[in-house]
Amino acid sequence: xxxxxxxxxxxxxxxxxxxxxxxxxxxxxxxxxxxxxxxxxxxxxxxxxxxxxxxxxxxxxxxxxxxxxxxxxxxxxxxxxxxxxxxxxxxxxxxxxxxxxxxxxxxxxxxxxxxxxxxxxxxxxxxxxxxxxxxxxxxxxxxxxxxxxxxxxxxxxxxxxxxxxxxxxxxxxxxxxxxxxxxxxxxxxxxxxxxxxxxxxxxxxxxxxxxxxxxxxxxxxxxxxxxxxxxxxxxxxxxxxxxxxxxxxxxxxxxxxxxxxxxxxxxxxxxxxxxxxxxxxxxxxxxxxxxxxxxxxxxxxxxxxxxxxxxxxxxxxxxxxxxxxxxxxxxxxxxxxxxxxxxxxxxxxxxxxxxxxxxxxxxxxxxxxxxxxxxxxxxxxxxxxxxxxxxxxxxxxxxxxxxxxxxxxxxxxxxxxxxxxxxxxxxxxxxxxxxxxxxxxxxxxxxxxxxxxxxxxxxxxxxxxxxxxxxxxxxxxxxxxxxxxxxxxxxxxxxxxxxxxxxxxxxxxxxxxxxxxxxxxxxxxxxxxxxxxxxxxxxxxxxxxxxxxxxxxxxxxxxxxxxxxxxxxxxxxxxxxxxxxxxxxxxxxxxxxxxxxxxxxxxxxxxxxxxxxxx
Ligand code: BDP
Numbered sequence: 001x002x003x004x005x006x007x008x009x010x011x012x013x014x015x016x017x018x019x020x021x022x023x024x025x026x027x028x029x030x031x032x033x034x035x036x037x038x039x040x041x042x043x044x045x046x047x048x049x050x051x052x053x054x055x056x057x058x059x060x061x062x063x064x065x066x067x068x069x070x071x072x073x074x075x076x077x078x079x080x081x082x083x084x085x086x087x088x089x090x091x092x093x094x095x096x097x098x099x100x101x102x103x104x105x106x107x108x109x110x111x112x113x114x115x116x117x118x119x120x121x122x123x124x125x126x127x128x129x130x131x132x133x134x135x136x137x138x139x140x141x142x143x144x145x146x147x148x149x150x151x152x153x154x155x156x157x158x159x160x161x162x163x164x165x166x167x168x169x170x171x172x173x174x175x176x177x178x179x180x181x182x183x184x185x186x187x188x189x190x191x192x193x194x195x196x197x198x199x200x201x202x203x204x205x206x207x208x209x210x211x212x213x214x215x216x217x218x219x220x221x222x223x224x225x226x227x228x229x230x231x232x233x234x235x236x237x238x239x240x241x242x243x244x245x246x247x248x249x250x251x252x253x254x255x256x257x258x259x260x261x262x263x264x265x266x267x268x269x270x271x272x273x274x275x276x277x278x279x280x281x282x283x284x285x286x287x288x289x290x291x292x293x294x295x296x297x298x299x300x301x302x303x304x305x306x307x308x309x310x311x312x313x314x315x316x317x318x319x320x321x322x323x324x325x326x327x328x329x330x331x332x333x334x335x336x337x338x339x340x341x342x343x344x345x346x347x348x349x350x351x352x353x354x355x356x357x358x359x360x361x362x363x364x365x366x367x368x369x370x371x372x373x374x375x376x377x378x379x380x381x382x383x384x385x386x387x388x389x390x391x392x393x394x395x396x397x398x399x400x401x402x403x404x405x406x407x408x409x410x411x412x413x414x415x416x417x418x419x420x421x422x423x424x425x426x427x428x429x430x431x432x433x434x435x436x437x438x439x440x441x442x443x444x445x446x447x448x449x450x451x452x453x454x455x456x457x458x459x460x461x462x463x464x465x466x467x468x469x470x471x472x473x474x475x476x477x478x479x480x481x482x483x484x485x486x487x488x489x490x491x492x493x494x495x496x497x498x499x500x501x502x503x504x505x506x507x508x509x510x511x512x513x514x515x516x517x518x519x520x521x522x523x524x525x526x527x528x529x530x531x532x533x534x535x536x537x538x539x540x541x542x543x544x545x546x547x548x549x550x551x552x553x554x555x556x557x558x559x560x561x562x563x564x565x566x567x568x569x570x571x572x573x574x575x576x577x578x579x580x581x582x583x584x585x586x587x588x589x590x591x592x593x594x595x596x597x598x599x600x601x602x603x604x605x606x607x608x609x610x611x612x613x614x615x
Contacts, residue, residue: 009035016066018041020047031058047063054400069357071240072385074121076365082095084613086309094145100140120153129158129159134188156199157199158203159205186231189232201232201240208246220265222265222273238274241269241275242276243261243262244276244277244305252483255478256281256485258281259292273301274301276305277302286325294347295335295337303359304358304391306359309613317374317565318428319374319540319562321380322384323422324425333493343391344391361381374559375555386398386401396422412550432573438506440463448606450463452464476509478506478507482509527593534567534570534574537570579598
């Protein structure tokens with residue numbers, strides 16, 4: 001029985017919260033799902049289905065749930081030609097050419113799947129945006145998608161190209177303080193809202209990696225964001241302005257630049273602007289410390305951006321469940337308002353009260369039959385939705401729900417499968433970037449190791465910029481004697497980060513003979529970690545093989561093959577990294593650890609011009 005609205009709803013449950021209660025109606029047992037809106041009831045219905053699918057009791061229910069975050073959006077880095085930047089799951093779902101005339105039935109499946117996770121919005125086009133998305137034909141296409149998504153509570157948003165006034169508006173400038181430019185955006189917003197009355201708003205990547213922005217005119221990010229906010233504001237829209245900025249002209253440590261740029265702007269953004277911040281200050285690496293902006297802008301709401309598509313964690317073939325990574329960042333304590341000022345609480349607007357809150361996930365979805373490139377990558381889509389609803393949710397609980405609903409409720413399957421997922425991201429860290437190393441992937445496509453790359457047009461795109469390996473040691477000194485990036489954190493948080501061996505070489509440049517916690521030298525520990533990562537994948541392979549009786553042969557075989565690829569590539573990462581770093585460390589490998597089978601020249605010579613996901 002469904003009931004929208006009505007008495008008995010707990011106060012403060014909001015427009016999307018629901019209750020599920022076991023009760024009696026006319027003397028018969030009944031289950032009531034209630035909320036203030038259709039959407040809320042839909043979320044409640046999916047919750048009940050989850051209970052059924054995971055074999056939880058469905059009697060004696062007394063559940064109340066409301067999202068802790070308002071804007072829960074996927075960001076599709078989908079181009080208009082259906083290529084997906086950093087996509088490993090086929091083409092873009094959006095068949096722009098046939099829209100609005102033809103609506104692929106998968107649009108409905110997509111919306112329903114998202115609603116079942118509590119996702120309530122989607123940014124349709126790449127942050128590296130084309131102005132064409134804002135022309136009349138494409139607005140009509142987006143409107144058709146919005147019509148399909150609306151019953152599932154999914155709002156449509158668009159990435160806006162800052163230079164659109166010039167490119168499609170026949171203006172000479174995109175200066176945000178120019179009245180004609182402001183008029184262009186107002187008219188554009190009005191036009192979009194005529195077609196999509198519940199349009200969510202704009203996402204903007206400006207003055208970052210060659211994208212146009214307000215700084216091209218000597219204006220600030222706030223000037224740019226506020227201009228767009230003024231255009232969508234009267235319609236109830238918002239602007240998600242990305243903090244992923246770093247400049248080619250700046251000699252400053254790249255990981256410091258976003259905070260340097262945005263902290264001084266605190267208090268200058270319009271109320272319907274939210275600044276979108278990646279989980280770490282660099283770029284979706286297998287492990288990064290939390291972004292120093294979290295908690296550093298009391299007057300500016302910040303939304304967390306995570307990447308579901310595994311650009312830096314082995315694409316679609318490596319099994320890496322990202323729940324633990326996001327839990328790690330959400331649980332990190334910024335200390336900005338005393339102990340317990342976690343990133344989760346900042347994002348929820350509870351450390352500094354914020355009216356607008358949000359979480360964004362860079363989608364891993366495409367036309368592949370399994371949606372996400374591999375079966376296990378669906379778990380990352382799933383976990384994103386659940387954590388955006390409740391940033392305090394536990395990655396393990398989410399993995400368990402997913403495993404039960406996707407494969408089997410048999411405890412003999414669930415425990416090992418969840419165990420495998422929970423350790424998977426750490427395995428990737430070990431075989432790619434152990435002990436706080438970062439950004440060692442090959443150039444462009446980011447497929448495979450490239451720690452030797454030193455000749456790109458910008459130093460801060462090269463792996464050597466990040467690892468700084470030399471005869472005297474390895475790592476990036478971000479303490480006071482170096483770039484002092486650690487100084488961007490609250491003192492207690494800085495202390496915790498410096499004490500955390502998982503971030504060792506992110507913050508410090510250390511001699512090869514430095515003793516780490518295990519008692520080994522840094523060099524020996526690196527080799528041990530690389531090998532550990534490879535053996536962890538071997539362990540996953542064995543676990544998966546033992547689970548064959550619980551999984552249909554098709555899915556089992558595909559995953560087994562993917563794990564074999566992962567194993568091979570983990571070995572490649574290990575061998576290439578050891579062969580390369582050894583040229584600086586000039587030390588033997590610790591006893592029992594094998595020499596890389598090939599020469600460094602061999603690893604350096606490998607090239608993959610057609611690796612997927614290109615920008
Ligand atoms: C990097 C990707 C690039 C994106 C960029 C971004 O390599 O394709 O455009 O992030 O977030 O990780 O804007």
